[in-house]
Amino acid sequence: MAEQAVGVQGFIRRHFLDTRPLAIPHFRRLLFGQALSFIGFQLTAVAVSAQVYALTKSSFWVGMLGPVALVPLVVFGLWxxxxxxxxxxxKLLLVCSLISWAATLALLFNAFFLSNIWLLMAAVAVQSIGVAVSSPTRVAIIPRLVPAELVPSANTLNYTLGSLASVLGPLLGGFVLARGGAGMAYLIDALLFGATLYAAARLPRLEPLGESTAPGVRAVVDGLRYIMGNPVVLMSFVVDIIAMAFALPRALYPELAATRFEGSEMAFGWLSASVALGAVVGGVFSGWVGRVRRQGVALTFVIALWGLTVAAAGLAQQLWLVVALLAAGGFADLVSAVWRQTILQTYAPDEMRGRLQGVFYVVVAGGPRLGDMRAGATAAxxxxVPAWVGGGVLCAVxxxxxxxxxxxxxxxxPRPLQEAGAQR
Structure with a gap:
């Protein structure tokens, strides 16, 4: 019986999600606090897109949410x-989280009292400032909280719970929009945000470990020089930009729901949740991810798979099939994200991780904004259908x-993980 139990445990460890990092209290609070608040963030993202489309009746304006958020993301992500x-x-995580929370309160006020498109756009820009700094800071904290050998598992947990929040948020968004409107969505987001504030407040002091550089232009340039001098790291950014800028159809969800699925809010919610749904499934069955050795080639082909599944989804006529195809793309996207993130966290010394994560966040968050702009302008x-399908095929090629x-x-x-100087 003992041998049988060991065999079952080995099978689970090889094929299913590694949960060992959850035994570390600081990481566990950070992870679950972020997951809860991210449900609200995704709920707000769905509500913003729906509110803009309701005010303008134009996918072009929904797509313009991309550049409105992109400029703050680029500037403040790098800095x-x-x-x-x-x-x-x-301390930095706490301050930036409060900035994002203030932007959510502005969206809430606007929805209930003004319904002004320009105030909505301004609040989205301010929210991007807070997120652009807090997100790379949060990820740069992870190698300080967990041992080096558990960094890939911690990243997978982070992406899986984030993806689960990206499923629950849009699905909740469809329900809330149908019954309470955008204002109710923003109110729920404002309440859930307390989870990330609590998690940040309970963290230990996280002063720089190595030699620190003043956070100015020179520091940013040093980080960019490090990336440009390492082709593996550089290409991990390039392939992600291709995936998001060419193939992401997010800005087209409101129009697809309106024209193909009779304007159903629930259809819009399912479309918005579909990619993340596939990422959750990918996270559960992620035990094999760390055993892949030819990760450069593997990254290339999983992103090509993402593009082809998106293209096929644009041709599907049934909602379940569109959701299933986008979910398959989300599975591929999670695998790609874990590999790319682990490359950055294990190559760079601690004093460089914040800058690399800043660039990483600019790419990860900025690429979809470029994709929104590309999709909205092309659809107009x-x-x-040509904008949706053509983008997916172009991405794969x-x-x-x-x-x-x-x-x-x-x-x-991948080379062996470097010592990370974990702090518990």
Whole structure:
């Protein structure tokens, strides 16, 4: 019986989600606090898109939410990463979380009293400032809380719970929008945000470990120089930009729900949750991810798979099939994200992690905004289906050409994890 139990445990460890990092209290609070608040964040994202479409009846304006959020993300993501390498990351996380919370309160006020498109856009921009600094700071904290050998597992848990929140948030969004409107969605977000504030407040002091650089232009340039000098790290950013800028159809969800599914709020909620739903499934069955050795080639092909499943979803006529195809793409996206994140966290020394995570967040959050702008503008010019399907096909072709053309990336295999100086 003992041998049988060991065999079952080994099977689970090889094929299912590794939960060992949850035994670390600081990481556990940070993870679950972020997950709860991210449900509210996703709920707000759905409500903002729906409110803009309701006010303007235009996918172009929904797509313009992309550049409105993108500029603060780029500027403050890069600068915020440099700050995270020079100050106590706990305090920085608290301050930036409060900025995001204030933006949510502004959206709440606008929804109940004004319904002004310009105030809504301004609140989205301010929210992006807070998120652009807090997100890379939070991820840069992880290697300080868990041992080096558990960093990939911690990343997978982080992405899986984040993806679960991205499922629950949009699904809740469809329900809330149908019954309480955008204002109720913003109110729920404001209440749930308390979870991330509590988790940040309970963290230990996280002063810089190594030599710190003043958070100015020089620090940002040093981080960019590090990336440009490492083709594997650089290509991990490039392939993600291709995936999001070319293939993400998020800005087209309101129009698809309105034209193909009779304007159903629940259909919009399912569309918004579909990619994250696949990522949750991918996280549960992620035990094999860390055993893949040719990660450069693997990254290239899982992103190509993402593009092809998105293209197929644009042709599907049944809601369940659209959701299933987008979920398959989400599975591929989670695997890609874990590999890319682990590369950054294990290559860089602690004094560089904030800056690299700042660039990572600019790419991860900025790429979808470019995708929103691309999808909205293309749909306005050539129609919904060509914009959706063409983007997915272009992504698959471009990532294979680019990803396989760089020898260092094509041959990349993960090196042993460096000591991370975990703090509990």
């Amino acid at each position: 915020g990463g440099a700050i995270a390498d020079a100050v106590d990351r706990r 010019a050539v129609g919904l 471009a990532v294979i050409i680019v990803g396989l053309s760089v020898p260092a990336f094509r041959a990349y295999r």
